Amino acid sequence: MFRDINFINDLIAAITPYYNLRLLNTDFIIITLGNLLLGIIFILIARKLINWILDKLVFEPLVVKIKDKNSIKSVQKVVKIIFEVLIWIFGLHIIGFHLEFFSDIWSARLFSIQGKGIDFGNLIIGLIILFIGFRFAKYFSQKIKVIFEKRFNFDISQGAIIESVSKYIFLIIVVLFTLSIVGIPLTIFTVIGGTLAIGIGFGSKNLMNNFISGIFLMTERQLNVGDIIEVEGNKGTIEKIGARSTIIKTFSNLRMLLPNSKLLENSVINWTLTDKIIRRELTVGVAYGSPVDKVKELLSDIINNHDEVANNPQPVVLFEEFADSALVFKILIWANLKKKINVRILESDLRFEINRVFAKNNISISFPQIDAHLDTDQPIAVKLHTQERGDEK
Secondary structure, three states: OOHHHHHHHHHHHHHHHHOOEEEEEOOOOEEEHHHHHHHHHHHHHHHHHHHHHHHHHHHHHHHHOOHHHHHHHHHHHHHHHHHHHHHHHHHHHHHHOHHHHHHHHHHOEEEEEEEEEEEHHHHHHHHHHHHHHHHHHHHHHHHHHHHHHOOOOOOOOHHHHHHHHHHHHHHHHHHHHHHHHOOOOHHHHHHHHHHHHHHHOOOOHHHHHHHHHHHHHHHOOOOOOEEEEEEEEEEEEEEEEOEEEEEEEEEEEEEEEEEHHHHHHOEEOOOOOOEEEEEEEEEEEOOOOOHOOOOOHHHHHHHOOOOOOOOOOOOOEEEEOOOOOOOOOOOEEEEEHHHHHHHHHHHHHHHHHHHHHHHHHOOOOOOOOOOEEEEEOOOOOOOOOOOOOOOOO
């Protein structure tokens, strides 16, 4: 037993000179080999341990409660960066960096505005608050939208307005709070206000035009989220009316970003401005000599028996015209877009059914044809020529 104690004492005595071996010695930094190794071990273990604690004990329960993964991931990144910095500070302190070294960096004066100094530490805190605040502004605005939709029976477009306004209010509060933390006086905006006004007037004309147009779109409510519109030859559903542009989901499942000013300056067809009922037209031509009363009866049965054709207004079958090659019938139907009906599929289903029913009842769908009449005084001579083929060898 005493031999073991003597061996340990001898080992410590042998290691001590290497442990205390100084690698760097300044006013703020004293690094020895032993402290360097301890600091590195501390940093490696602390990083693994802190990441595990944050992931398993903090953020996983938050994801279950909040259910907004994007906001949680953003906050998670910021929190991990903060702990990463703290771990490195303590690790470097173990290695031999004095706390005065970090305090001097933290309180370092970067620049001054109107006699007030902006320190490095306050700037870092302000950036962190700004980042987290922007993320939570989006989250809280969405929550406010849900509350208003449930309690006050707001529709999608009204909820979108509430979400946009509340988000901008939160962002303004976050920016003002960040400026106060950093130490930037609010009076600076009165100094640079004229410069900003000139810049907005010249360099940001289109940006301000689209921003103001977005406010008009949200307040006038002639175009709302969920409306089906047609603009510049494109048809689609409005998904979001933003501060600068409007997102339109086309019927081809593409997203089109349209500047707000174009929706005010150009002609826009809103299919669902007053209601969700739209009218569609189908044209079918039958051959001359077909029983037109029977054709009308069959067409009426087809459209009246389709579940997705609205009964109010009643569908109509019109005998449109005597065309060159056909007796043309036009079908007027109405569809309710509240049921999320794909109008093109509806029209296709009706055409399939018309073709099937007409074939079953021996009614011919016409095709282009021309009757040629020859007016001659003499009979036309017709000769038939046959070509003889020799025997193949």
